[in-house]
Amino acid sequence: MTTDLGKVRGLGSAKSGTEHFWMQRVTAIANLPLVIYLVYFIFAHLGAPRAAIIASIKNPFCAVALSLAMISILWHMRLGLQVVIEDYVHSEGRKLATLLIINFATFFLGAVALYSILKMSFGL
Amino acid sequence: MSQNRISSRPLSPHLQVYHPMLSTAMSIFHRITGIALSAGMVLLVWWFSAASTSDDYFIFVNGLFAHWLGRLVLFGFTWALMHHLLGGLRHFIWDTGRGFDLNKVEWLVRANVIGSILLTVLIWIIGYGVRA
Numbered sequence: 001m002t003t004d005l006g007k008v009r010g011l012g013s014a015k016s017g018t019e020h021f022w023m024q025r026v027t028a029i030a031n032l033p034l035v036i037y038l039v040y041f042i043f044a045h046l047g048a049p050r051a052a053i054i055a056s057i058k059n060p061f062c063a064v065a066l067s068l069a070m071i072s073i074l075w076h077m078r079l080g081l082q083v084v085i086e087d088y089v090h091s092e093g094r095k096l097a098t099l100l101i102i103n104f105a106t107f108f109l110g111a112v113a114l115y116s117i118l119k120m121s122f123g124l
Numbered sequence: 125m126s127q128n129r130i131s132s133r134p135l136s137p138h139l140q141v142y143h144p145m146l147s148t149a150m151s152i153f154h155r156i157t158g159i160a161l162s163a164g165m166v167l168l169v170w171w172f173s174a175a176s177t178s179d180d181y182f183i184f185v186n187g188l189f190a191h192w193l194g195r196l197v198l199f200g201f202t203w204a205l206m207h208h209l210l211g212g213l214r215h216f217i218w219d220t221g222r223g224f225d226l227n228k229v230e231w232l233v234r235a236n237v238i239g240s241i242l243l244t245v246l247i248w249i250i251g252y253g254v255r256a
Contacts, residue, residue, distance in 0.1 A: 043251040050182040113169045116176035
């Protein structure tokens with residue numbers, strides 16, 4: 001009962017395929033090494049002066065790893081929160097509003113994080 | 125949705141009709157820790173942004189995290205992260221179609237609880253050890 005176009009797109013009546021489920025897994029796999037590095041970075045700099053953190057982030061490996069960590073974690077977070085909202089918020093209006101807030105907040109956090117990391121990495 | 129609510133069709137059994145089990149609790153905890161970690165991300169981004177702003181502001185923010193209440197939040201953050209991380213590994217195993225045998229499910233969820241507590245304590249011991 002699938003149209004030819006539907007077969008090509010791989011989408012059913014839900015209008016979207018398994019992309020959400022799949023990206024949740026992809027970002028989860030990416031999160032594993034990135035989060036381990038992030039935890040290492042944070043604990044290595046607990047109580048350290050600001051200059052020490054900036055010196056570490058000047059290292060390109062460190063800046064790129066931290067940036068990737070923030071992107072992957074926030075992407076994973078957005079997908080996860082979306083599922084929670086879709087499960088518990090049933091009024092269409094409130095659901096849409098909450099999902100919008102989650103999307104905007106995630107991108108805001110990502111922009112602030114990347115800006116901060118790159119600012120420290122490129123030099124103030 | 126509103127149509128479903130007023131219909132008199134029987135509802136399928138939901139969470140509360142089942143006997144509570146550790147695996148149920150772990151499923152719920154995976155979700156709760158995910159939500160808690162999202163809140164934790166705000167703190168992490170705040171910390172990065174403070175580090176990129178100025179010495180004074182960074183000292184202020186670091187001071188908040190160094191306070192006993194701040195440390196308690198960070199300890200909880202670490203535990204939520206470890207619980208969610210190990211829970212994720214559990215889901216990876218289940219994604220391959222393995223580990224659905226009841227004994228294995230029970231073993232996996234116990235490993236999740238014990239592992240997350242052990243890892244959290246270990247990380248904090250190492251964290252304090254490195255600084256001392």
